[in-house]
Structures are given as C-alpha cells and as structure tokens.
Amino acid sequence: MILLDYAFLWKGILSGLLISISTSLMGVFLLMKRLSLLGAGLSHAAFGGIALAILLGIDPMVFTLFYMVMSGLTIQLLIERKGLPADTVISLFFSLGVALAIIILGITQNLGSNIYSYLFGSILTVSDRELLGVLLVSLLSLVFVFFYYRKLLLISFNEEIALLRGVKVRTLNYLLIGIASANIVFAIKAVGLILASSFIAIPPMSALLVSTSFLSTLVLSVLVSFLATLMGIFLSLELDIPPSGAIVLCMVVMFLFLAFWRLLVNLRRRFL
Amino acid sequence: MPSEVIKVSNLTFYYRQEEPLINNLSFSVFEGEFFGILGPNGAGKTTLLRLILGFLKPIKGRIELFGQDLHTFKEWKRVGYVPQRFYVERAFTGTVGELFKAIAPKEKVGWIIAYLHLEDLLKKQFNKLSGGQQQRVLLALALTTNPDLLILDEPLTGLDIHAQEHIENILRDISKTKTVVVVSHDVSFVLRNASRILCLGMQECQVVKAQELKGMLKELYKLH
Numbered sequence: 001m002i003l004l005d006y007a008f009l010w011k012g013i014l015s016g017l018l019i020s021i022s023t024s025l026m027g028v029f030l031l032m033k034r035l036s037l038l039g040a041g042l043s044h045a046a047f048g049g050i051a052l053a054i055l056l057g058i059d060p061m062v063f064t065l066f067y068m069v070m071s072g073l074t075i076q077l078l079i080e081r082k083g084l085p086a087d088t089v090i091s092l093f094f095s096l097g098v099a100l101a102i103i104i105l106g107i108t109q110n111l112g113s114n115i116y117s118y119l120f121g122s123i124l125t126v127s128d129r130e131l132l133g134v135l136l137v138s139l140l141s142l143v144f145v146f147f148y149y150r151k152l153l154l155i156s157f158n159e160e161i162a163l164l165r166g167v168k169v170r171t172l173n174y175l176l177i178g179i180a181s182a183n184i185v186f187a188i189k190a191v192g193l194i195l196a197s198s199f200i201a202i203p204p205m206s207a208l209l210v211s212t213s214f215l216s217t218l219v220l221s222v223l224v225s226f227l228a229t230l231m232g233i234f235l236s237l238e239l240d241i242p243p244s245g246a247i248v249l250c251m252v253v254m255f256l257f258l259a260f261w262r263l264l265v266n267l268r269r270r271f272l
Numbered sequence: 273m274p275s276e277v278i279k280v281s282n283l284t285f286y287y288r289q290e291e292p293l294i295n296n297l298s299f300s301v302f303e304g305e306f307f308g309i310l311g312p313n314g315a316g317k318t319t320l321l322r323l324i325l326g327f328l329k330p331i332k333g334r335i336e337l338f339g340q341d342l343h344t345f346k347e348w349k350r351v352g353y354v355p356q357r358f359y360v361e362r363a364f365t366g367t368v369g370e371l372f373k374a375i376a377p378k379e380k381v382g383w384i385i386a387y388l389h390l391e392d393l394l395k396k397q398f399n400k401l402s403g404g405q406q407q408r409v410l411l412a413l414a415l416t417t418n419p420d421l422l423i424l425d426e427p428l429t430g431l432d433i434h435a436q437e438h439i440e441n442i443l444r445d446i447s448k449t450k451t452v453v454v455v456s457h458d459v460s461f462v463l464r465n466a467s468r469i470l471c472l473g474m475q476e477c478q479v480v481k482a483q484e485l486k487g488m489l490k491e492l493y494k495l496h
Contacts, residue, residue, distance in 0.1 A: 031363055032361050032363045032364055032365075033361070034361075034363070150373065150374040151374070153366055153370060153371075153374045154371075154374045154375065156361060156364055156366070157360060157361060157364050157366060157371060157374075157398070158355060158359060158360050158361070160322075160325070160327060160353065160355055160359070161353065161355065161375075161413060161414075163327065164325065164348055164351065164353050165348075165375055165417075166348060208363065208365060211365050212365075212367075212397065213365065213366060213367045213370055213397065214364075214365050214366035214367070214370050215370065216365075217365040
C-alpha cells in the first residue's frame, strides 16, 4: 500500500468514488423509467464521438461530453415526440457510434493506442482537468436529485399523476437524461466504454433486491457502487490487475450477494 | 340547472388519420353527476380521458373544464385523476408514505389517509400491496387536493369481489360531494352508479340515462 503515497492514485480513487456516487443515483431513476439500457447505448455511442474527436484533433473530453449530452437529449426527444420504443432508439445510437468508430479506425493509422484507454478505462491516470470535470458533474447530479427529489419520485411512480400535480415532467426528463449522459462520459474514463453501463445498471439493480423504500433504494445503490469502486481499486493495486475489471467484478459479486441474501430472507419468511 | 364541469364539443381525435378513434363527439358532464363511460376495447375510452386531462391534443374540437378552455385551464387542483393501476411503474420501490410526502404536505393529506384507512399502509411499498389496497392509495392520491371533479380509469379491473365492493362503496360516498367520471368495462357497476352514460364505439356515440342503456348493450358490444 506504499503506492498510496502517490498523488495520482488519490486523484484516481477520488474521481472513481465521485463518479460511482453520481452514476448510481442517476441509475435508480433510469431503472424506474426503464431506461437502464441508456448506459450501454450511450457509452458505445461515445466510441464514435471519441474516435471523431481524436481524428479531428479536438479535446476528446470536451467533445465527448457535448456529443453524449446531445445524443442523450435526442434519444429522449425521439422517445417522447415520436413514441418510439426506448430500447430501439438507444440501439440506433449504439450502432451509429460503433459504426462511426470502426470506419475512423479503419481509415486512420496510429489511433489504436489512444482508443485503447477509452475502451478499457484508465482510472488511475486521471488528469486534473478530468478530476475537475468529475467533480462538477457529480455535484450537479447531487444538487439535481436533492432539489427535485420529490418530483423525481412522483415521475418514477406515474408521469400522468405527476403532470396533473404541476410537475414539469418534460423538463425534468430532459435534465435527467442530460445529466446521466454527462455522468457516463466520466464512467467511461473510470472503467472504459465497454463496462461504463455497469455503473448505471448494476448498483440500482442490486439495491432493488433488498430496498424497502425509494430513499433506501437510492442509498443502497450509492453504497454498492461506492464500496465496489473502493474494493475494485484496492484489489487492482494489490493484485496488479486492471481496475476497470476489478470494479465491475466487485459490483457483480455484491449483486449476487444481495440476491442470495434476499433468497434467504424469502425462504425464512416462507418456512419459519 | 347545474353547471357544466366538462364540456366536449365536436371532438375528433386519431392516431392514424384513416382510423378516427373519436369522431365529432359532443357531450357535457354536470356538477354533482356520477357519469359513466362505456365501450368495447379500442373504442377510445382511455384516450378520451387523456384528452380531457390535456395529456393528448385534440385534432379538432374543443374541451372546457369548469367553463374554461382546456388550453388556458390552470386550476388542476380541482381535478383528481386515478389512472389504471397497471400503468404504475413496476420497478417503483417507493412506500405509500413517500408518495404522500411527494404529493402534498402532511397536514393536507391527514384527512384522506384517515378517511380511506391507510394508516397501516404508509410504511409499505406500493408495488407490494394487494390490488384493492393499491386502488385505495391511488384514489387517496387523487383526492389529496380535495378536487371537485374525480376522473377514474377502470377502477375495478383486476380486483376480487370484496375489493370491488369496497372501492364501489367509497366511490358512491365520494360522489355525494364531487362530480365523478368513470371509465369502466364493468357494465353492472356503471349501471348501478351512473346517472348518465356515454357509450363509445357505436355508430353514433351518445349519452343515455342508465335505465335506457340495457336495450343498447347488444349494439354497444356487438353481441349476436
């Protein structure tokens, strides 16, 4: 653990923990709106955005952030205005991003090594700018959930009841998707675009297994994500394995543990 | 003469132009009425409710609530809405208490919690309640603003006979002080309670009195 004396490690750990908190919060609302696939769809869509940014020599973080937020908002627009099924629209952006990246990789040289770090993540090489970005997006997510908690709860229950009670459902839906999309950009930095969706999907799913209220779902989701990220980073340092794989593996183990716990509780209720 | 709570004039709506779902429909619901809406599947019952509530925009025609055009209507606190309970998100983990907190301050919902005997359900998760309990909670949520008009979409669907009776008694009680509009598949429930009934899905949609409906059921449900 002498490694922890290095400042860059602390930056990585801090950014990982911050993004684990905000993505798991956003993930709960997406799960209840049946939009969990958004994480997988947008992170793969980002592949095209990152390749394009590197090809054009534009700052990948800034360009991908813009590309992802615009993609997220367009997905929401198509779902809302055209009544298209969410999974179909998300698949469209997923395919578009990957297709774009394959073409750019095919026609250019020397792009492979740059793209590699985005594919599998590199949480321990977070720059000061990226840390600042993570900090801002996490703060924005927390403020958003704090201020609109009751309205978001009502929207998660039934959008029509929320509308009738004066909640600006459309605006909040766009804000939710926009902020979730920004979160995914930094989840990509942490665990790579292949695994970024795990931050959005696995912690909320785990929380759903044992939660007894809406608030406890949020708290448990954040706890699972936070602990898995912390354990994953430490495992990667101890065992010299890639942090992205270790973090996601810890999430899956926690999910299985909670699923087993729920099974035991149900059995106890039935037979005792 | 009681005032018009809902006034629908020459309303036309379709999802696809070649298949008009609601065609030039006009009717009124008066203050204090228990008004039923009947019709076979796909006749446009839920769509009509969604138009009245402003969730959908009419292709043609005009809707007024409490004498105001729907476009400019702002007094939504006067309207309570109970959607079909199957439309509630299945993954929702919130408790009944959390729902009430989200919808109104505690001092405003106390009376309705007591009125519908929901005290024991407050800490329970909505999606783990029985059908009858869920329906009572949805009804309570709609009543939190003490509305003058209560609109319900299929309030008895999927409930056992005891839960149906319980909800029906509550609705009967509520209708003594409020205008109630109910969409239902349950003809006998509508016949027992509604003073007038809108029949959708017939050649000519029309409003009839409950006692006139029996002879029209065959045509309404295309029975042979």
